[in-house]
Amino acid sequence: MSLMISVSGIRGIVGESLTPKNLTAFAMAFASLVFRQKERCGKNHSGKKPTIVIGRDTRPTGKAIGDLVSSTLLLCGCDVVDLGIATTPTVELAVTGEGADGGLIITASHNPVAWNALKMLNHKGEFLGAEEVDELLAIAEKELFVHAHWDRIGTLSQNEQYDELHIKKVLDLPCIDTTTIEKEQFRVLVDCVEGAGASIIPRLCTELGIKNIVEVACGGSGLFPRNPEPIEENLSTTIAALKESGCDFALIVDPDVDRLALLCEDGSLFGEEYTLVACADFYLKHKIGAVVNNLSSSRALRDIAAKHGVACYSAKIGEANVSEMMKEVGAVIGGEGNGGVILPELHYGRDALVGIALIVQAFTLWRSENGGGSLSEFRRTFPDYFMSKQKIVLGSTSRAALEKLFTDIASHYHSAAANRLDGLKLDFADSWVHLRPSNTEPIIRIYAEAPSKTGADELASELKHEIEQRVAGIESHE
Template sequence: MSLMVSVSGIRGIVGESLTPAVLTKFTQAYATWLKRGKECSGAPKVILGRDTRPTGQVISDLVQSVLVQSGCNVMNIGVATTPTVEIAVIDENADGGVIITASHNPVEWNALKLLNSKGEFLTATEGKEMIALAETGDLDSATWNNFGISISDASHMERHVEKVLALPYVKPETLAAQKYKILVDAVEGAGSEVVPALCRKLGAAEVIEVGCKGSGLFPHNPEPIEENLQETMAMTAAEGCDFGIIVDPDVDRLALICEDGTLFGEEYTLVACADFYLKQKKGTVVNNLSSSRALRDVAAKHGVECFSGKVGEANVIEVMKEKNAVIGGEGNGGVILPDVHYGRDALIGIGLFMQAFCDWQKENGGGKLSDFKKIFPAYFMSKQKMKLPSGGASVDDAFKKLEAKYANEQVTTADGLKIDFAETWVHLRKSNTEPIVRIYTEAKSKAEADALAERFSRELLELLS
């Protein structure tokens, strides 16, 4: 299994591609990059956090030791969500941050997610600089009397919650009046304590906790997509909940379940949050090329523009800054609110979503979440994966052949290959986190979206075989 090195981090299977030597090399390269940075004077300060995976503590100990021996001062905030670490970098005026998490990947995976002094993922340029240091071995190591120091601070998760509660348009007193009964599935990840706690502070009358013990042993595939959430969806309906909340292990993605056990959908998380937020503050919105057209339609309703960037948080943030967007994110359930920080944040998403639903209920004299979803443009997506055949043809060459075949359609090659048809679209791209090609399609019906995905899966496989 090859190591995945990208804007999404240094990711691999622990003990196979992600070894102590690999972790040491990239951590030392990151420390070297920080120390040589133009904005850094003296010993770099690094925020270190992790999710709950069984390998997280050991890897955290190793990473902390390498950072200290490389001359960095470390603030270890322990188990924390990815957005919590991002915010902590800003609040502590740190030079960078490291989150030990493989996000939605299975339990045998882990990763280093690396942040710059803005609390954001390294840009493409920054990432190349850091990776070049790792590859050349041009690395700094502190002398015995210039080691850094490490301290622990477990307060940042609570401080993150307070930032959500402090948003002027999130009103816990109005939410409490709705007496929501909520099911929370945190897949035993970093959200196990903080997500139920946030829901209660936002006024939930009852919170049913599923997968909230923080063991790191995921009860189901942790990627919050429909095929992995069947039991959670059924339980939400069976328990008579108003809605269900699902987060991934590092809590930067948010999916929602309606009261009848149907999926509100990770694609519609950003759509609903953006629709609500644009009522508070007008401005452009941004998603990625694999996201639903529904956001474009919502933006048009509010008289603002919608732009799309390449897949990946850093790429979306780059476009958000360029277009001065007031809200953005990705269709995988990631919500980015610059008012708080530039990072996908499920806790922010929960606050915005609950208030959006509450306000709609007050305006309409009640109603269910399944009814609330009907106010948004109806699109259906299919998200499939295709493992790359060993020894096959180049994916890039296959994409070029498909590009030529569909030259009469609207074709985008900024991130893999996206083909926009009149009523549908397909987006093919190599994953940054797994040795697969992701095939995303959207249409006016689920059957049509599935059929389109299967069609392009066959076409691509023929070109790769």
């Protein structure tokens, strides 16, 4: 497996693709990029060193990588503020809170424990844009690194206050009323998969007014007891624990706490796609404005937007792309269908803490209006769609050939509205399908959604067959 490089940083298996050599190289390249950006903005004339905030999830390799990266940044002439174990959204908030010039998060998000990564943030606490990534890669490739003279190396400081500051910012949102939540006397299971949320999520729940919490995998060991991605096939033990505990619902986060999944009282999934849908429906009652998701997210958000009389926009897949479109259209809430919620009122990053506060408050409001009720009943109040996800492994098919293939398919399905922003999305009257080449693997991902599971599966399979036939024809002539 080669090193994966994207707008969210570099990612790989520690000791294989992610080595001390490339960790050091990319840390040096990031420091050099920060120096360049300060120079371009005219902020370097004061002689003040750049400040970079770092934080990490709980993986066993995190501290060693953090120490290596910190030392590298110091020797490049950067001051470093180390948050220790911190969630991705907490580090994002700390970058702006410190007035820093950038941030590094040592986490491979939902990847297994053997993986780790450097997620890179700009001075706004947001992931680097495509142009910034290109510049970073050019610096790394040409080794255009900055080095500090012995008397200009940076200083390291520790700051462990940002968990509390993060929680406070969430609680201070005008739409959050902890007294109403406390009255519900919820009993809630919290599963942090031994990740960075192990401390902050139970504390947030307590301060929201949830006094009865059953903690699962909240020790913070970093040794994930299951595949850490919070999707249905990985949650059988959590579902069993929920049923045994008799809790009203379960809150589940990934290791770096930018995604939120929920289980209803009966063990059924609320649905990753519906985390954002429920949060948006509630938040739009307090603040009206456009909403944004990505092209592979559920149509349910569009229905909710129509209900509130606001526009719904879809961006290319990727948090940075969603955030950028949110700024362009002035969206008040957005995110992705993987359980990621972005609330600009707090910051432009996916934030499971925000998601928890909004959805618990939304459920509380619904119960007060309906004289009680379960989370599964609350879930049934939203538009119901079903999704199918498939993929095709490619051989030698080039990107140019894929572009022509997508054009041909769009012409074949002339009754559908075609969107070529990110691969090909075909919008039909009551369903859609999105065909998207992976940026890191030789595959085409197929996402389809319809009013029934059968309909979604059939649509995805039909397009898979269409693509396979055309790809076979292309590759037989190459």
